[in-house]
Amino acid sequence: MSSDLTIVLLSLRVATVAMLIALPIGFGLSWLLVRKQIRGRFLIEAVVSLPLALPPVVIGYGLLILLGNRGPFDGLAFTTFAASLASAIVALPLIVRTFVVALEGVDPRLELAARSLGAGPWRVLMTVTIPLAYRGLVAGALIGSVRALSEFGATIVVAGNIPGRTQTVPLGIFTRIQAGDDQAAIRLVVVSITLAVATLIVHDLLLRRGGLDGRRNRAGFGA
Amino acid sequence: MISPEASRPGRDTNGVLRFSFTRVQGDFSLEVAGNFGAGITALFGPSGSGKTTLLNCLAGLLKPDDGEIVLYGRDLYRGSPKMFVPPEKRRIGLVFQDGALFPHMSVSGNIMYGRALTPEADRRVDVDHVVDLLGLRPLMDRSPGSLSGGERQRVAIARALAMSPGLLLLDEPMASLDAHLRGVVLSYLRRVHDDLGIPMVYVSHSISEVLALADDALVLSRGRVVASGRPSRVLLDPVVGGMFGDDPVENLLDGTVIEQGGAGQSGRVRVGAIEIVTPPMDRPSGAPVIVALGAEEIILATEKPSGLSARNVIIGSITDLDPVSNGVYASVDIGVPMFVELTQGAVDALSLERGQDAYLVFKTSSIKLLDAEPLVDG
Numbered sequence: 001m002s003s004d005l006t007i008v009l010l011s012l013r014v015a016t017v018a019m020l021i022a023l024p025i026g027f028g029l030s031w032l033l034v035r036k037q038i039r040g041r042f043l044i045e046a047v048v049s050l051p052l053a054l055p056p057v058v059i060g061y062g063l064l065i066l067l068g069n070r071g072p073f074d075g076l077a078f079t080t081f082a083a084s085l086a087s088a089i090v091a092l093p094l095i096v097r098t099f100v101v102a103l104e105g106v107d108p109r110l111e112l113a114a115r116s117l118g119a120g121p122w123r124v125l126m127t128v129t130i131p132l133a134y135r136g137l138v139a140g141a142l143i144g145s146v147r148a149l150s151e152f153g154a155t156i157v158v159a160g161n162i163p164g165r166t167q168t169v170p171l172g173i174f175t176r177i178q179a180g181d182d183q184a185a186i187r188l189v190v191v192s193i194t195l196a197v198a199t200l201i202v203h204d205l206l207l208r209r210g211g212l213d214g215r216r217n218r219a220g221f222g223a
Numbered sequence: 224m225i226s227p228e229a230s231r232p233g234r235d236t237n238g239v240l241r242f243s244f245t246r247v248q249g250d251f252s253l254e255v256a257g258n259f260g261a262g263i264t265a266l267f268g269p270s271g272s273g274k275t276t277l278l279n280c281l282a283g284l285l286k287p288d289d290g291e292i293v294l295y296g297r298d299l300y301r302g303s304p305k306m307f308v309p310p311e312k313r314r315i316g317l318v319f320q321d322g323a324l325f326p327h328m329s330v331s332g333n334i335m336y337g338r339a340l341t342p343e344a345d346r347r348v349d350v351d352h353v354v355d356l357l358g359l360r361p362l363m364d365r366s367p368g369s370l371s372g373g374e375r376q377r378v379a380i381a382r383a384l385a386m387s388p389g390l391l392l393l394d395e396p397m398a399s400l401d402a403h404l405r406g407v408v409l410s411y412l413r414r415v416h417d418d419l420g421i422p423m424v425y426v427s428h429s430i431s432e433v434l435a436l437a438d439d440a441l442v443l444s445r446g447r448v449v450a451s452g453r454p455s456r457v458l459l460d461p462v463v464g465g466m467f468g469d470d471p472v473e474n475l476l477d478g479t480v481i482e483q484g485g486a487g488q489s490g491r492v493r494v495g496a497i498e499i500v501t502p503p504m505d506r507p508s509g510a511p512v513i514v515a516l517g518a519e520e521i522i523l524a525t526e527k528p529s530g531l532s533a534r535n536v537i538i539g540s541i542t543d544l545d546p547v548s549n550g551v552y553a554s555v556d557i558g559v560p561m562f563v564e565l566t567q568g569a570v571d572a573l574s575l576e577r578g579q580d581a582y583l584v585f586k587t588s589s590i591k592l593l594d595a596e597p598l599v600d601g
Contacts, residue, residue: 109323112284115310116317117337117386127336131327 018087030099060157102136244290262438283310316383337386406593435475495558
């Protein structure tokens with residue numbers, strides 16, 4: 001059996017890589033959905049939201065087909081990366097939903113004003129869009145991380161439950177319960193609850209203050 | 224349709240911006256051509272006529288479908304072969320209706336945003352000068368949310384000017400302002416133009432504003448240019464005038480207080496080389512002020528009248544007589560142009576002609592005074 005520390009560190013590593021995958025993709029998708037009148041908008045929204053509606057096992061099985069030994073990405077199944085990928089996919093809908101709300105709160109005319117003042121699209125993103133959407137973006141990243149840290153169903157199917165490689169906190173708890181080692185299981189449960197509660201508190205604070213700020217910003221335009 | 228003609232003497236009207244393009248958006252089509260000079264051009268037209276779309280195309284925020292846009296001989300847009308300069312490379316300043324200030328930056332952060340992105344060699348405008356010119360020095364550390372409407376508008380103008388634009392576009396900068404603040408922004412705009420010499424295009428709904436500020440006017444209706452040329456000609460044209468209802472024409476004159484008066488004592492204001500007797504006011508002598516006087520409040524006489532109760536009798540010369548739907552507008556040069564509303568009968572009876580001297584007579588009480596500078600900020 002892995003030590004508590006091994007499991008917690010692996011969990012953090014899996015979740016971090018999952019966020020490195022999901023956050024840029026989530027931001028790109030949200031930006032497309034909010035700022036561009038694209039065809040197939042509904043399709044993108046539906047596909048992104050699907051992991052919310054499907055049992056995680058189904059996501060895991062789909063990934064297993066893609067990453068397994070008969071799939072196009074043979075050799076990736078049952079790796080730490082597969083665990084990260086599974087977490088990224090289940091976290092993506094929550095991230096996109098939060099990011100969309102955050103970006104919708106940024107007046108597009110501010111971006112246009114910045115363009116007319118000499119800023120290219122990239123600079124506008126970094127100096128206007130992201131700073132103004134910042135609270136919502138951080139909140140989205142937090143809720144995504146919480147979801148990634150608690151991922152179980154998809155992970156166990158595509159990445160298995162390999163100690164030191166794919167055994168994250170939820171899988172560790174599952175293994176210890178199965179082995180009847182309640183004391184060891186409860187230690188991980190406490191870690192799990194602490195991480196989740198801390199993240200949710202920060203998330204809530206950000207969104208509440210973000211909401212107040214949003215109102216003040218809009219009043220600032222004198223519209 | 225009125226053909227373009229020479230603007231006021233002394234202004235360089237040689238093409239700063241030349242455009243001719245089309246853009247279709249749903250069932251609205253914009254099909255425009257025109258030429259903007261170095262002065263202030265007013266863009267006039269009912270809402271939905273395409274004024275904002277035109278400005279956005281010039282600034283590069285929207286793409287035309289075909290045609291060309293040329294600024295100082297440089298192609299900004301061309302339909303074929305395809306070529307499009309993105310907004311950040313056009314050096315065209317744009318002032319939005321309500322300012323569109325960055326709420327997460329201070330006033331000075333806003334003003335320096337475009338400045339910091341301007342190559343050293345292109346920084347012709349002195350930011351400190353602009354800040355002083357627009358009276359923004361005390362506001363530099365404030366956040367946009369704490370500013371009044373007039374202050375926000377001035378910050379937006381300063382922000383656009385700080386990047387030394389080759390052309391400044393203003394989309395109804397006074398739409399959301401109170402009447403007395405309009406005078407303030409109006410006089411700031413005039414001062415900015417006189418001082419920095421940056422050509423301006425300015426969207427407005429008010430005939431009086433356009434007459435007071437603009438050297439040229441371009442009138443849009445349903446996505447087409449219906450008239451262009453000198454404002455007094457274009458806007459008083461019966462066809463064009465009919466589009467804007469009965470907005471009474473006011474003369475808006477920049478002046479300086481000589482004597483504030485009070486307690487039954489009239490005030491006096493200097494406008495150019497002349498002196499106007501006004502109602503008493505609470506502004507100290509030396510303060511800038513805008514004298515507003517309705518065109519229909521002025522009596523025109525061909526000989527110097529005497530024994531009048533009206534305190535203002537000013538000589539000038541008639542430069543134009545423009546027939547409008549319900550009479551004639553006479554433009555009289557008294558050092559500054561003044562518009563006087565007359566009936567056709569009066570013009571015939573007095574056999575008025577261009578070049579003739581005339582006395583303008585108006586009562587002190589018909590004068591309204593507008594702030595040219597905010598007395599109290601906030």
